[in-house]
Amino acid sequence: MTARICVARIGAAHGLRGEVRLWTFTEDPMSVTRYGPLSTKDGARQLEVARARAAKDHLVATLTGVTTREEAERLNGVELYVAREKLPATDEGEFYHADLIGLAAVDAAGTRLGTVAAIHNFGAGDIIEIAPPQGATLMLPFTDAVVPTVDIAGGRVVIEMPGEIEGEEPDSV
Template sequence: MTNGFICIGVITSPHGIHGNVKIKIFIQDIIKFTSYITLTDKINTYTIRIASTLKNNVIVAQIQNINSRTEAEKLRNKYLYMDKVKLPPLKEGEFYHDELIGLQVVFSDKVPYGFVKAIHNFGSCDIIELSLLNKKKSVMLPFTENVFPDINLKEGYLVLTLPEIIGSK
Protein backbone atom coordinates (compact mmCIF):
# COMPACT_ATOMS: atom_id res chain seq x y z
CA MET A 1 0.00 0.00 0.00
CA THR A 2 1.31 3.46 -0.86
CA ASN A 3 0.06 6.60 0.88
CA GLY A 4 -3.44 5.24 1.45
CA PHE A 5 -3.81 3.94 -2.10
CA ILE A 6 -4.57 0.30 -2.89
CA CYS A 7 -3.63 -1.40 -6.16
CA ILE A 8 -6.94 -2.54 -7.62
CA GLY A 9 -5.84 -3.79 -11.02
CA VAL A 10 -3.55 -3.72 -14.03
CA ILE A 11 -4.26 -2.78 -17.64
CA THR A 12 -3.47 -5.93 -19.58
CA SER A 13 -4.18 -4.94 -23.19
CA PRO A 14 -6.17 -2.75 -25.56
CA HIS A 15 -9.65 -3.98 -26.50
CA GLY A 16 -10.96 -3.03 -29.92
CA ILE A 17 -10.04 0.04 -31.98
CA HIS A 18 -11.73 2.82 -29.99
CA GLY A 19 -9.35 3.00 -27.02
CA ASN A 20 -10.98 0.54 -24.65
CA VAL A 21 -8.71 -1.56 -22.44
CA LYS A 22 -8.87 -4.83 -20.55
CA ILE A 23 -8.14 -4.50 -16.84
CA LYS A 24 -7.38 -7.45 -14.56
CA ILE A 25 -9.18 -6.53 -11.33
CA PHE A 26 -7.76 -7.56 -7.95
CA ILE A 27 -10.82 -6.47 -5.92
CA GLN A 28 -13.81 -8.71 -6.59
CA ASP A 29 -16.60 -6.35 -5.56
CA ILE A 30 -15.36 -3.22 -7.35
CA ILE A 31 -17.77 -3.86 -10.23
CA LYS A 32 -20.73 -3.89 -7.83
CA PHE A 33 -19.39 -0.75 -6.18
CA THR A 34 -19.53 1.59 -9.16
CA SER A 35 -19.53 1.82 -12.95
CA TYR A 36 -17.28 4.91 -12.97
CA ILE A 37 -13.96 4.96 -11.15
CA THR A 38 -11.20 7.52 -10.80
CA LEU A 39 -7.86 5.76 -10.59
CA THR A 40 -4.21 6.73 -10.64
CA ASP A 41 -1.00 5.07 -11.77
CA LYS A 42 0.84 7.30 -9.24
CA ILE A 43 1.61 9.78 -12.05
CA ASN A 44 -1.61 10.34 -14.00
CA THR A 45 -5.26 10.20 -12.99
CA TYR A 46 -7.78 8.34 -15.14
CA THR A 47 -11.57 8.39 -15.18
CA ILE A 48 -12.69 4.92 -16.13
CA ARG A 49 -16.12 3.67 -17.16
CA ILE A 50 -16.66 -0.06 -16.85
CA ALA A 51 -18.10 -1.15 -20.20
CA SER A 52 -18.43 -4.88 -19.57
CA THR A 53 -17.17 -7.75 -17.50
CA LEU A 54 -15.34 -10.78 -18.79
CA LYS A 55 -14.39 -13.97 -16.96
CA ASN A 56 -11.47 -14.31 -14.52
CA ASN A 57 -11.91 -10.85 -12.91
CA VAL A 58 -11.25 -8.99 -16.16
CA ILE A 59 -13.26 -5.95 -17.21
CA VAL A 60 -13.40 -3.96 -20.41
CA ALA A 61 -13.16 -0.28 -19.63
CA GLN A 62 -13.28 3.01 -21.45
CA ILE A 63 -10.77 5.59 -20.21
CA GLN A 64 -11.65 9.24 -20.63
CA ASN A 65 -9.56 10.92 -23.38
CA ILE A 66 -8.19 7.60 -24.68
CA ASN A 67 -9.79 7.25 -28.11
CA SER A 68 -7.64 4.89 -30.14
CA ARG A 69 -6.00 1.50 -29.88
CA THR A 70 -2.59 3.21 -30.20
CA GLU A 71 -3.29 5.39 -27.16
CA ALA A 72 -4.63 2.39 -25.23
CA GLU A 73 -1.53 0.34 -26.09
CA LYS A 74 0.64 2.90 -24.24
CA LEU A 75 -1.23 2.03 -21.03
CA ARG A 76 -0.44 -1.71 -21.17
CA ASN A 77 0.94 -3.07 -17.85
CA LYS A 78 0.04 0.08 -15.89
CA TYR A 79 -1.01 -0.73 -12.35
CA LEU A 80 -4.02 1.26 -11.18
CA TYR A 81 -4.60 2.49 -7.64
CA MET A 82 -7.60 3.82 -5.74
CA ASP A 83 -7.80 5.78 -2.53
CA LYS A 84 -8.55 3.23 0.19
CA VAL A 85 -11.26 5.40 1.77
CA LYS A 86 -13.27 5.17 -1.48
CA LEU A 87 -13.29 1.37 -1.48
CA PRO A 88 -16.12 -0.71 -0.04
CA PRO A 89 -15.56 -1.86 3.55
CA LEU A 90 -14.01 -5.29 3.96
CA LYS A 91 -15.58 -8.14 5.86
CA GLU A 92 -13.88 -9.69 8.87
CA GLY A 93 -10.85 -11.70 7.76
CA GLU A 94 -10.57 -9.98 4.35
CA PHE A 95 -7.50 -8.00 3.32
CA TYR A 96 -6.31 -5.99 0.37
CA HIS A 97 -3.27 -7.58 -1.27
CA ASP A 98 -1.29 -4.34 -0.89
CA GLU A 99 -1.81 -4.49 2.88
CA LEU A 100 -0.06 -7.88 3.03
CA ILE A 101 2.88 -7.27 0.68
CA GLY A 102 6.00 -6.54 2.70
CA LEU A 103 4.69 -7.98 5.96
CA GLN A 104 6.99 -10.24 7.95
CA VAL A 105 6.12 -13.95 8.04
CA VAL A 106 6.85 -15.73 11.32
CA PHE A 107 6.24 -19.14 12.84
CA SER A 108 3.88 -19.42 15.84
CA ASP A 109 6.84 -18.96 18.21
CA LYS A 110 7.60 -15.66 16.37
CA VAL A 111 10.77 -17.02 14.71
CA PRO A 112 11.09 -15.11 11.40
CA TYR A 113 10.70 -17.04 8.14
CA GLY A 114 10.58 -14.33 5.48
CA PHE A 115 8.47 -11.57 3.96
CA VAL A 116 5.41 -11.44 1.70
CA LYS A 117 6.79 -10.70 -1.76
CA ALA A 118 3.64 -10.96 -3.89
CA ILE A 119 0.17 -12.45 -4.07
CA HIS A 120 -0.95 -14.39 -7.14
CA ASN A 121 -4.15 -16.06 -8.20
CA PHE A 122 -3.87 -18.81 -10.77
CA GLY A 123 -7.52 -19.81 -10.50
CA SER A 124 -8.27 -21.88 -7.43
CA CYS A 125 -7.15 -19.61 -4.58
CA ASP A 126 -4.78 -16.80 -3.71
CA ILE A 127 -1.14 -17.86 -3.48
CA ILE A 128 1.33 -15.94 -1.31
CA GLU A 129 4.89 -15.71 -2.58
CA LEU A 130 7.37 -15.41 0.28
CA SER A 131 10.95 -14.15 0.12
CA LEU A 132 12.93 -16.31 2.51
CA LEU A 133 15.29 -14.69 4.99
CA ASN A 134 18.97 -14.78 4.03
CA LYS A 135 18.23 -16.70 0.84
CA LYS A 136 17.84 -15.57 -2.73
CA LYS A 137 14.82 -17.74 -3.31
CA SER A 138 11.13 -17.60 -2.70
CA VAL A 139 8.37 -20.09 -2.01
CA MET A 140 4.69 -20.04 -2.86
CA LEU A 141 2.03 -21.21 -0.42
CA PRO A 142 -1.77 -21.19 -0.55
CA PHE A 143 -3.29 -18.23 1.25
CA THR A 144 -5.61 -20.22 3.52
CA GLU A 145 -6.49 -19.98 7.18
CA ASN A 146 -4.77 -23.33 7.81
CA VAL A 147 -1.44 -22.10 6.42
CA PHE A 148 -1.73 -18.52 7.73
CA PRO A 149 -3.87 -18.80 10.89
CA ASP A 150 -3.09 -15.31 12.22
CA ILE A 151 -2.66 -12.03 10.35
CA ASN A 152 -1.76 -8.98 12.40
CA LEU A 153 -1.72 -5.88 10.20
CA LYS A 154 -1.22 -3.56 13.16
CA GLU A 155 2.03 -5.25 14.20
CA GLY A 156 2.99 -6.15 10.63
CA TYR A 157 3.20 -9.93 10.51
CA LEU A 158 1.55 -13.16 9.39
CA VAL A 159 1.87 -16.40 11.33
CA LEU A 160 2.83 -19.36 9.15
CA THR A 161 1.98 -22.99 9.80
CA LEU A 162 3.75 -25.00 7.12
CA PRO A 163 1.79 -27.88 5.65
CA GLU A 164 3.06 -31.24 6.92
CA ILE A 165 4.23 -32.27 3.47
CA ILE A 166 6.67 -29.32 3.41
CA GLY A 167 7.81 -29.68 6.99
CA SER A 168 8.63 -27.04 9.54
CA LYS A 169 11.69 -25.01 10.40
Protein backbone atom coordinates (compact mmCIF):
# COMPACT_ATOMS: atom_id res chain seq x y z
CA MET A 1 0.00 0.00 0.00
CA THR A 2 1.23 3.49 -0.84
CA ALA A 3 2.46 5.52 2.13
CA ARG A 4 -0.15 8.08 3.15
CA ILE A 5 0.23 11.20 5.22
CA CYS A 6 -2.43 12.87 7.36
CA VAL A 7 -2.84 16.41 6.02
CA ALA A 8 -6.01 17.55 7.83
CA ARG A 9 -8.60 16.78 10.48
CA ILE A 10 -12.25 17.68 10.13
CA GLY A 11 -13.73 19.57 13.05
CA ALA A 12 -17.25 20.64 13.92
CA ALA A 13 -19.87 21.59 11.39
CA HIS A 14 -19.99 25.26 10.40
CA GLY A 15 -23.35 26.69 9.45
CA LEU A 16 -26.30 24.85 7.93
CA ARG A 17 -25.08 23.93 4.43
CA GLY A 18 -22.52 21.26 5.18
CA GLU A 19 -19.40 23.36 5.72
CA VAL A 20 -16.85 22.07 8.23
CA ARG A 21 -14.01 23.47 10.26
CA LEU A 22 -10.81 21.98 8.88
CA TRP A 23 -7.49 21.89 10.71
CA THR A 24 -4.62 21.38 8.31
CA PHE A 25 -1.17 19.98 9.01
CA THR A 26 0.49 21.49 5.95
CA GLU A 27 2.85 24.44 5.66
CA ASP A 28 0.33 26.21 3.42
CA PRO A 29 -3.14 25.47 4.82
CA MET A 30 -4.80 26.07 1.43
CA SER A 31 -2.70 23.35 -0.21
CA VAL A 32 -5.30 20.76 0.85
CA THR A 33 -7.50 22.17 -1.93
CA ARG A 34 -4.90 21.15 -4.54
CA TYR A 35 -4.29 17.50 -3.61
CA GLY A 36 -7.47 16.15 -5.16
CA PRO A 37 -9.47 13.54 -3.26
CA LEU A 38 -8.31 12.89 0.29
CA SER A 39 -9.06 9.59 1.95
CA THR A 40 -10.04 8.57 5.45
CA LYS A 41 -7.52 6.62 7.54
CA ASP A 42 -9.03 3.28 6.54
CA GLY A 43 -9.26 4.36 2.89
CA ALA A 44 -12.97 3.55 2.81
CA ARG A 45 -14.09 7.06 1.91
CA GLN A 46 -12.71 9.84 -0.25
CA LEU A 47 -13.51 13.50 0.26
CA GLU A 48 -12.39 16.46 -1.78
CA VAL A 49 -12.11 20.02 -0.55
CA ALA A 50 -14.22 21.93 -3.09
CA ARG A 51 -13.78 25.36 -1.48
CA ALA A 52 -12.04 26.72 1.58
CA ARG A 53 -11.52 30.02 3.28
CA ALA A 54 -9.25 31.00 6.14
CA ALA A 55 -10.69 31.45 9.60
CA LYS A 56 -8.91 32.32 12.85
CA ASP A 57 -6.82 29.15 13.32
CA HIS A 58 -8.38 26.79 10.78
CA LEU A 59 -10.15 26.70 7.43
CA VAL A 60 -13.87 26.67 6.79
CA ALA A 61 -14.31 24.15 4.00
CA THR A 62 -16.94 22.76 1.69
CA LEU A 63 -16.39 19.08 0.94
CA THR A 64 -17.72 17.59 -2.29
CA GLY A 65 -20.92 15.68 -1.59
CA VAL A 66 -21.46 17.09 1.91
CA THR A 67 -24.47 19.39 1.71
CA THR A 68 -26.18 19.34 5.10
CA ARG A 69 -25.19 20.17 8.64
CA GLU A 70 -26.03 16.61 9.70
CA GLU A 71 -23.63 15.13 7.13
CA ALA A 72 -20.94 17.57 8.28
CA GLU A 73 -21.52 16.69 11.95
CA ARG A 74 -20.93 12.98 11.22
CA LEU A 75 -17.46 13.83 9.88
CA ASN A 76 -16.26 15.57 13.06
CA GLY A 77 -12.86 14.15 14.03
CA VAL A 78 -12.19 12.37 10.72
CA GLU A 79 -8.57 12.61 9.61
CA LEU A 80 -7.84 13.09 5.91
CA TYR A 81 -4.86 11.49 4.17
CA VAL A 82 -3.05 11.96 0.87
CA ALA A 83 -0.60 9.66 -0.90
CA ARG A 84 2.99 10.56 0.03
CA GLU A 85 3.98 11.05 -3.62
CA LYS A 86 1.42 13.85 -4.05
CA LEU A 87 3.27 16.01 -1.54
CA PRO A 88 6.17 18.28 -2.51
CA ALA A 89 9.68 16.87 -2.21
CA THR A 90 11.56 17.88 0.91
CA ASP A 91 14.75 19.92 0.94
CA GLU A 92 18.02 18.72 2.43
CA GLY A 93 17.58 18.23 6.17
CA GLU A 94 13.76 18.35 5.95
CA PHE A 95 11.35 15.45 6.29
CA TYR A 96 7.73 14.59 6.83
CA HIS A 97 6.92 13.11 10.22
CA ALA A 98 5.55 10.04 8.43
CA ASP A 99 9.05 9.45 7.00
CA LEU A 100 10.29 8.73 10.54
CA ILE A 101 7.81 6.00 11.43
CA GLY A 102 9.62 2.68 11.57
CA LEU A 103 13.14 4.12 11.76
CA ALA A 104 15.51 2.73 14.37
CA ALA A 105 15.96 4.91 17.44
CA VAL A 106 19.51 4.74 18.80
CA ASP A 107 21.44 6.59 21.48
CA ALA A 108 24.62 8.57 20.77
CA ALA A 109 26.72 5.41 21.16
CA GLY A 110 24.60 3.58 18.58
CA THR A 111 22.78 1.33 21.05
CA ARG A 112 19.31 0.51 19.77
CA LEU A 113 16.56 1.97 21.96
CA GLY A 114 13.67 0.82 19.80
CA THR A 115 11.70 1.99 16.79
CA VAL A 116 9.95 5.29 16.06
CA ALA A 117 6.28 4.42 16.56
CA ALA A 118 4.67 7.85 16.08
CA ILE A 119 5.02 11.60 16.20
CA HIS A 120 2.34 13.34 18.26
CA ASN A 121 1.40 16.93 18.90
CA PHE A 122 -0.97 17.56 21.79
CA GLY A 123 -0.67 21.32 21.49
CA ALA A 124 2.62 22.10 23.24
CA GLY A 125 5.02 20.82 20.58
CA ASP A 126 5.94 17.61 18.84
CA ILE A 127 6.49 14.41 20.83
CA ILE A 128 8.40 11.42 19.44
CA GLU A 129 7.16 8.01 20.58
CA ILE A 130 9.78 5.26 20.72
CA ALA A 131 8.69 1.61 21.01
CA PRO A 132 11.45 -0.39 22.73
CA PRO A 133 11.81 -4.14 22.09
CA GLN A 134 10.16 -4.75 25.47
CA GLY A 135 8.27 -2.57 27.90
CA ALA A 136 6.34 0.65 27.68
CA THR A 137 6.89 3.16 24.91
CA LEU A 138 8.95 6.28 25.53
CA MET A 139 7.40 9.68 24.84
CA LEU A 140 10.06 12.37 24.45
CA PRO A 141 10.01 15.99 23.28
CA PHE A 142 10.91 16.18 19.59
CA THR A 143 13.49 18.96 19.93
CA ASP A 144 16.98 19.39 18.48
CA ALA A 145 18.43 18.66 21.93
CA VAL A 146 16.60 15.33 22.33
CA VAL A 147 16.67 14.31 18.64
CA PRO A 148 19.90 15.86 17.33
CA THR A 149 20.17 13.60 14.27
CA VAL A 150 17.57 12.39 11.79
CA ASP A 151 19.17 10.10 9.19
CA ILE A 152 16.41 8.86 6.92
CA ALA A 153 18.83 7.37 4.38
CA GLY A 154 20.59 5.53 7.22
CA GLY A 155 17.26 4.42 8.70
CA ARG A 156 17.78 5.92 12.15
CA VAL A 157 17.22 8.79 14.52
CA VAL A 158 19.63 9.56 17.36
CA ILE A 159 18.02 10.13 20.74
CA GLU A 160 19.71 11.96 23.60
CA MET A 161 17.85 10.75 26.67
CA PRO A 162 16.80 13.51 29.09
CA GLY A 163 19.39 13.70 31.84
CA GLU A 164 22.11 12.77 29.34
CA ILE A 165 21.81 16.09 27.52
CA GLU A 166 24.83 18.22 28.36
CA GLY A 167 24.17 20.62 31.20
CA GLU A 168 20.78 19.16 32.09
CA GLU A 169 20.19 17.81 35.55
CA PRO A 170 18.03 14.69 35.79
CA ASP A 171 14.70 15.09 37.57
CA SER A 172 14.86 13.99 41.18
CA VAL A 173 12.09 12.28 43.06
